Amino acid sequence: MTITTPSAPPAARTFTVSGSGLSFFGVLRSEWIKLRTVRSTVWSYATVIVISLGLAALMSVSAGFDGSQIPAEQQTAIVTQAATFGVFFGQLVVAVLGVLAISGEYSTGMIRSSLTASPKRLPVLGAKAVVLFVSTFVVGLVSTVGSALVAAPILAGQGITAEVTDPDLLLPLLGGALYLALVSVFALGVGAILRTGAGGIAAALGILLLLPIAMVMIPADWVADVTPYLLSNAGLGIFGLNAFGPADFEVWQNITIVLGWVAVSLAGAVVLLKRRDA
Amino acid sequence: MIQAQSLTKRYGNKTAVDAVDFTVQPGRVTGFLGPNGAGKSTTMRMIVGLDRPGEGSVTVNGKQYREHKAPLREVGVLLDAKAIHTGRSAYNHLLAMAATHSIPASRVKQVIELTGLESVARKRVGGFSLGMGQRLGIAAALLGDPATLILDEPVNGLDPEGVQWVRHLVRHLASEGRTVLLSSHLMSEMAVTADHLIVLGRGRVIADAPVAELIGAANRNTVRVRTPYAPELAALFQAGDVTVTQTDADLLQIVGVSAADIGNQAARAGIALHELTPISASLEEAYMALTQNDVEYRTGGTPDDHAADHPVVEQPAADLQESAR
Numbered sequence: 029m030t031i032t033t034p035s036a037p038p039a040a041r042t043f044t045v046s047g048s049g050l051s052f053f054g055v056l057r058s059e060w061i062k063l064r065t066v067r068s069t070v071w072s073y074a075t076v077i078v079i080s081l082g083l084a085a086l087m088s089v090s091a092g093f094d095g096s097q098i099p100a101e102q103q104t105a106i107v108t109q110a111a112t113f114g115v116f117f118g119q120l121v122v123a124v125l126g127v128l129a130i131s132g133e134y135s136t137g138m139i140r141s142s143l144t145a146s147p148k149r150l151p152v153l154g155a156k157a158v159v160l161f162v163s164t165f166v167v168g169l170v171s172t173v174g175s176a177l178v179a180a181p182i183l184a185g186q187g188i189t190a191e192v193t194d195p196d197l198l199l200p201l202l203g204g205a206l207y208l209a210l211v212s213v214f215a216l217g218v219g220a221i222l223r224t225g226a227g228g229i230a231a232a233l234g235i236l237l238l239l240p241i242a243m244v245m246i247p248a249d250w251v252a253d254v255t256p257y258l259l260s261n262a263g264l265g266i267f268g269l270n271a272f273g274p275a276d277f278e279v280w281q282n283i284t285i286v287l288g289w290v291a292v293s294l295a296g297a298v299v300l301l302k303r304r305d306a
Numbered sequence: 307m308i309q310a311q312s313l314t315k316r317y318g319n320k321t322a323v324d325a326v327d328f329t330v331q332p333g334r335v336t337g338f339l340g341p342n343g344a345g346k347s348t349t350m351r352m353i354v355g356l357d358r359p360g361e362g363s364v365t366v367n368g369k370q371y372r373e374h375k376a377p378l379r380e381v382g383v384l385l386d387a388k389a390i391h392t393g394r395s396a397y398n399h400l401l402a403m404a405a406t407h408s409i410p411a412s413r414v415k416q417v418i419e420l421t422g423l424e425s426v427a428r429k430r431v432g433g434f435s436l437g438m439g440q441r442l443g444i445a446a447a448l449l450g451d452p453a454t455l456i457l458d459e460p461v462n463g464l465d466p467e468g469v470q471w472v473r474h475l476v477r478h479l480a481s482e483g484r485t486v487l488l489s490s491h492l493m494s495e496m497a498v499t500a501d502h503l504i505v506l507g508r509g510r511v512i513a514d515a516p517v518a519e520l521i522g523a524a525n526r527n528t529v530r531v532r533t534p535y536a537p538e539l540a541a542l543f544q545a546g547d548v549t550v551t552q553t554d555a556d557l558l559q560i561v562g563v564s565a566a567d568i569g570n571q572a573a574r575a576g577i578a579l580h581e582l583t584p585i586s587a588s589l590e591e592a593y594m595a596l597t598q599n600d601v602e603y604r605t606g607g608t609p610d611d612h613a614a615d616h617p618v619v620e621q622p623a624a625d626l627q628e629s630a631r
Contacts, residue, residue, distance in 0.1 A: 042332060043332065047451065054407055055405075055406050058405035061398060065394050065398040066391065132393070136391045140356055140389040141390060144354045144377065144385075305356065305357040
């Protein structure tokens, strides 16, 4: 049964649309507002900084070196290590943050508001990635540089010093911040693919933390060739914190490997975000 | 104006929206009705590009939603009140939405005042009642001062004052020449709010007509007759387009003949009538009659429940089809 009747002609008055339109800059601002107005962001970033500063202080105090016995370049390496040691833990925190930046939108339904405001969808992911990268990089830099400032005077008391302008100190500080920023974007991609907080966090932390350990336990020759390419192994190599033996790659090679992980994660997110219903 | 052409959406084997065609005109309020699972929300989601149509297309003001340069200014949408991050304050939510289109903060304050959220705007949305969430959703829909409004169950969870406010709001917006499409389960609300109705059942358009006409159609000459000679009276109306249903030993429901005709014929046959009552259907009854065969999730309740209130409903399905045709 169907009743279909053309109705009377609509009101003569028509409403015209006016005002500013959608822009990537607007989406970028929107994502910045979103990131800074949830508590998990503030807590995560505060945790990254506090852990890093705390570990730097702890390592410096408990080291118990006698500086007179150590050559200058090794002294720099000790300061660098104290300053960047927190990144190892910080990567876990920013990975959780990266996943939550998008999974939180899926779990609350917010994603539907975001995608109706920006219906081409990819700008939302792009803006999230940019905002996460920049803020995590800044936070990472605050924590590595801050940690260096905490560690340096304590170590100086033990006769260990580093030149502030020494690239061997400054580049790892930058590298640690860069790695944290890249991990957060990698995790964003994982969160966008899996769309759940629990699944995304498990996957991201699994890749960062469990994969390198699990690989070591596999008794096969090819494993040794593959492990340097794992995300966290290459990532820690960026600032000289090699968990597994001597450095396998140059810094730029490690950065390239980490960028590869980020690219794969984001590519998966892009394809699925475009294809799936929200 | 919203135009859907053979719009189709399937989830696995299930066809949620089945080749629907409709046009929502500007300058009036169009109601979107249908039982749960009829495809209303899916259709609305397809209009704004959240769900991809399996086949067919839907355009808003001549373009697919995502092709518009200022989507939030073209269409304001309230899909469900929960499309908001619970950890953010209402003000910050609106501010973030507004930022995408460079809508100034002054407009955010405006819609907060308009929806009466001033006192809770700085509180986190997680603690909002259903009604406040609904108001916030409407505030978000109004942000871009849009030419088209799509509101899915806007009065759900609102108090009577809020229901009335939404009614006046949508009527006012339509009078400004905007396109307004709203769905509701409250038929009585639709009767006073909407000018035009599109009724969905099992993913198909089963009615697309002005409200008055829909009520009229369901109203078509249903007459309740009480007589001790029910079988004899029923025998008089066996021919033609008339449906007779015996609902009690002495009670008949006759569809397709006027009360006057029944009275005349009964007098001619010498049958005494104890009651002769034309029954006028409300919109709710009209809607129930229309969707009787298209209800996806039927409650298992007692069959007698509706006998008193909804005389049209208690007819067997076959008769219903007859009566509304």
